[in-house]
Each structure stands twice: as structure tokens, then as C-alpha cells.
Amino acid sequence: MPSRPGPVRTILAVDDSRTNLGVIGRRLAHLGYLTALSDNGAEALDLIAARGFDLVLLDMVMPRMSGIAVLHEIRDNPETRDLPVIMLTGRSDPAAAVEALAAGADDHVAKPFAFEVLAARIERTLARARRINELKRSNAVLDARIAARAMELGEARSELAETRADRMRLIASIQALNDQVERLNLNG
Template identity: 75%
Template sequence: MTRAQPADPHRSPPRTILAVDDSRTALNVIGKRLAHLGYMTALCDNGPEALARIQARGFDLVLVDMAMPRMTGMQMLAELRGARETSDLPVIMMTAGGDPGVAVEALAAGADDHLAKPFDFDVLAARIDRVLARGRRIAELKRANAALDARIAARAIELGETRTELAESRADRARLIASIHALNQEVERLQLHG
């Protein structure tokens, strides 16, 4: 069963994926397969370099091997989740073998999904589609929240201005009443003396 055809270039720009694995062979296979599915894929063989690339250029999704030298996939995930800019970046963890404890550990640490190697690329593609769709929904919610926050701030400013105008109107009214009262007293005084 073959899955998706390459993405239609007229619909939307291709989604970008950073694949991180210390095995160059695995990276090359992943890169070719994801490119065939229509994704723009960058390849990286270590965590520190991957984090630098993510900071320099955002990605739509990161595939990370859990067992890497220098920086494990879990350490990389912790770095991503700990930074405000990447806290919601979709991450799929990859592991050798099918130990369910490793999957639970990855998901508990904040991975969006987990896949045991060797994996079927149709399954990977389906999981990527699901995680990217979730990422789009989160981005839409963030945009909607930002727009709502901006509207609330604008309303708060308007309310503050209205309160200031109301206070000024009340002060003007009090001055006017005091002036009328003073005029009435002056009229009464003149009538008594005149």
C-alpha cells in the first residue's frame, strides 16, 4: 500500500521536517521517503546542531531518534519543551525496538508521538499528518488568542478613556452646578438689596 502522492505545490507551501538521527544511513532513507511524500526535509546527525538549526530556522515538525551520542533525543526534547519559542513544536520520537516503556517515557516528556524502528513509512506519514494537523490547530488557537488579547486590550483602553471622560464630565457638571448655585445666591442677594 503506497500512501500520499507528493504535495500539490499550488495548494500551500510544503511542510518542513527536521530529521535527527546519528545514523547517516537512516537519515538518508528518511529524507528520501519524506521528500517523496512532498515534505521539505532537513537532516541532522546530532542534537546540539539540530537545536541550533531549529533556532535559526523554524520547522513544522521534528523527528528525533531517542538514542544518540552527545545529546539524547530525550535531552533534546527537554530543551525544546523548555523554550517558549519551541514549547509547542511538534516532535515525533523514534526508537529502536518496541519497548512500550520507552514510548511512555517519550510521551510523558512531551513528545507528540512515538514510533519504533524499523517503521513502515505509511504509518510514519499518517502520524506526521496527524501531528501536523494538531500543530496547525494549536497555531490557529494561538492566533485567535492573540487577536482576542488585542481586542481585550483595546477595549480596556477604550474603557479607561470612557472612565476618564465620565470623570471629566462629572467634574464639569459639579462645577456647573456650583456656578448655578453661586449665581442663584447672587440673584437672591441682589433681589434682597434692590
């Protein structure tokens, strides 16, 4: 089971090999994840748009639409920009990892892999995503507080400007009265 109790986490696994998808789906289900499977990039993007996921496992090399192209679509969409993505690939060369990470993948795992390693990377990536979401929520609360304080400050400045204007009118009034008293004293 995932190490964190709480809501069931959803994972979308995308791979052009139905065999790989079946194995990944079963293994993730045993760990307590709710898993959706897709064998092509276009369908994966539709699924992501329709229901959202906590994490995507994305095969790097697929026909028609590569995993890198799917990842670019995910990162270019403001709604999915921060969706955690772990890139899976049969390419074991370092250039594949560099390409995946440069495209915006949160992690990269070369096939064949020990499922325990993938599970640990999934947990780490989900934990990081939780922390980022908590920070976003905290930032939103702080932004709201800052906006409220800015409005209060604006109101206080407005009140201060009114008070200063009233003070200046009173000073002018007092000065006018003093001038009138002096004229009366000079004439009287």
C-alpha cells in the same frame, strides 16, 4: 504527496544512524516534504535555531545528547516550545512511549515502523500544529481588539469623569448664584 496542498513543509530528521537518516530522508522527499538531516542532538538544535522547521523526527536514544535532552531544550526555549516533535525509538517497551510523551513529544513511534504509519502520524501532527497556529493568530487578533476596546473604555471613563466634574462645577456655580440671589432678595 502530503494531503494538504500549499507550502512545502519542512522536517528535520535526527538519528545517529546515517542509514536510517538516508531512508527517512528519501521517503519523506517522495511524500513532498523538504527534509534536513542531522546525526546528533547539538547539531539538530543549531539547525532548529537557524532556520526553524514545521516538525522534528527525533531519535530517542543517541550518544552524547539523547533525544530526550534535545526535546527538553526544544520545550524550554520560548521560540521552539510549540514545535511539533515525533520521537522515534528502537525501544518498544511502553515505558519508552511514556517517557517520550512525558518529556513533551507530540507522538511516539517505535522502530521498526511501517513508513505509512509514520507518514500518517506526521500529517496528523502537522494538521494539529496548523490548528494551534490558527488559534494563536485568532487569539492575537482578539487580544489586540480587547486592548483597543480597553483603551476606548479608558478614554470613555476619562471623558465621563471630566463631564461629571464639569457638572459638579456647574451645580456649584448655580448654587452660588441661587445663594447670591436669595441674599439680594433678603436685603432688598
